[in-house]
Amino acid sequence: MPAGRVMVTGAAGLLGQKIIDVFKRESEYELHACDLSGGIDGYFSLDITDRQRVLDVVRAISPSVIINAAAFTDVDRAEVDRELAYKVNATAVDYLAEAAFLFGAKMVHISTDYVFNGLKGNYDENSVPDPISYYGKSKLAGENLLRARLENHAILRTQVLYGFGKSIKKNFVLWVLEKLSNKEKFSVVTDQIGNPTLADELAIAVLKVVQRDAKGLYNVSGVQSLSRFDFAKAVAEVFGIDPSGMSPTTTDRLNQRARRPTNSSFICLKAQTELGLTVPSVRDSLYFMRQQMKVAGVFQPATKTIS
Numbered sequence: 001m002p003a004g005r006v007m008v009t010g011a012a013g014l015l016g017q018k019i020i021d022v023f024k025r026e027s028e029y030e031l032h033a034c035d036l037s038g039g040i041d042g043y044f045s046l047d048i049t050d051r052q053r054v055l056d057v058v059r060a061i062s063p064s065v066i067i068n069a070a071a072f073t074d075v076d077r078a079e080v081d082r083e084l085a086y087k088v089n090a091t092a093v094d095y096l097a098e099a100a101f102l103f104g105a106k107m108v109h110i111s112t113d114y115v116f117n118g119l120k121g122n123y124d125e126n127s128v129p130d131p132i133s134y135y136g137k138s139k140l141a142g143e144n145l146l147r148a149r150l151e152n153h154a155i156l157r158t159q160v161l162y163g164f165g166k167s168i169k170k171n172f173v174l175w176v177l178e179k180l181s182n183k184e185k186f187s188v189v190t191d192q193i194g195n196p197t198l199a200d201e202l203a204i205a206v207l208k209v210v211q212r213d214a215k216g217l218y219n220v221s222g223v224q225s226l227s228r229f230d231f232a233k234a235v236a237e238v239f240g241i242d243p244s245g246m247s248p249t250t251t252d253r254l255n256q257r258a259r260r261p262t263n264s265s266f267i268c269l270k271a272q273t274e275l276g277l278t279v280p281s282v283r284d285s286l287y288f289m290r291q292q293m294k295v296a297g298v299f300q301p302a303t304k305t306i307s
């Protein structure tokens, strides 16, 4: 007897894949995966910006929980493609919440540290958002629309999400690995500080939220806050690759289209206390990812032992 029916949107994305894996491996829920293209066998095709399709798919699945892992995640493109970013990150969240309300489901939604301006760091669930990019604004609007439409919800804010998956967009760790492996010269910022989060660990938090029927807002990220440069150094060390092509730089020299929070580090005590989350160190999480890539034959690690 399944524990309940769970519908996952954006199931082909990095987090979506991990949610599907974790729920299959560690729970009895009946899973219904949806992705944008419908290119995966057995998945529903679902563009969450199509209100009628959202209503039809939710009616057909009749889930007890909808997990929204779909999003417009290209932070720089969101500055110029504002209409689409808002549609996916805000309006579509409202459509999902409407469908959840109509068909009696709970909604679990994923948000971001980019709702903060990054001037202070150490943000908790009571910190006041002040997004400085359009992506951050659209994600905050999505949170607010969900809160207004559906009481039965949980929002998990996360940051610097990384991991290994099939046909996914390049995340920070994969980008660093590509540069290092190709022996390219590249620069990484020392003045953007955050808590890197392994997508596999966030997926476990999502499962715990569903199992415990947790509601409200949770910060869920890795436990250590460090600069992108220090994180990239940890990647080089754990994957056993020479880091000498990598040099430090600062945000003002990068010319990124969207502004980034300088320090958006999180305090995750609420999630640790209420969900019983224990999150490994950055190095242990990277080591876990390295093992996954080794098993998939994508990366041949150096023989160096990891301390």
Ligand SMILES: NC(=O)c1ccc[n+]([C@@H]2O[C@H](COP(=O)([O-])OP(=O)(O)OC[C@H]3O[C@@H](n4cnc5c(N)ncnc54)[C@H](OP(=O)(O)O)[C@@H]3O)[C@@H](O)[C@H]2O)c1
Pocket: 009, 010, 011, 012, 013, 014, 015, 016, 035, 036, 037, 046, 047, 048, 049, 068, 069, 070, 071, 072, 073, 088, 110, 111, 112, 113, 139, 158, 159, 160, 161, 162, 168, 169, 171
């Ligand atoms: N990545 C990070 O560093 C980071 C940091 C903080 C928070 N987050 C949040 O974490 C969540 C998961 O992110 P992720 O890294 O797993 O992102 P991802 O790999 O980009 O996955 C997002 C998925 O959503 C799909 N999608 C886009 N538009 C859609 C639409 N209209 N209808 C249905 N699906 C759509 C994408 O499809 P296509 O690939 O075909 O576009 C992709 O499969 C998001 O809510 C994101 O905002 C991410």
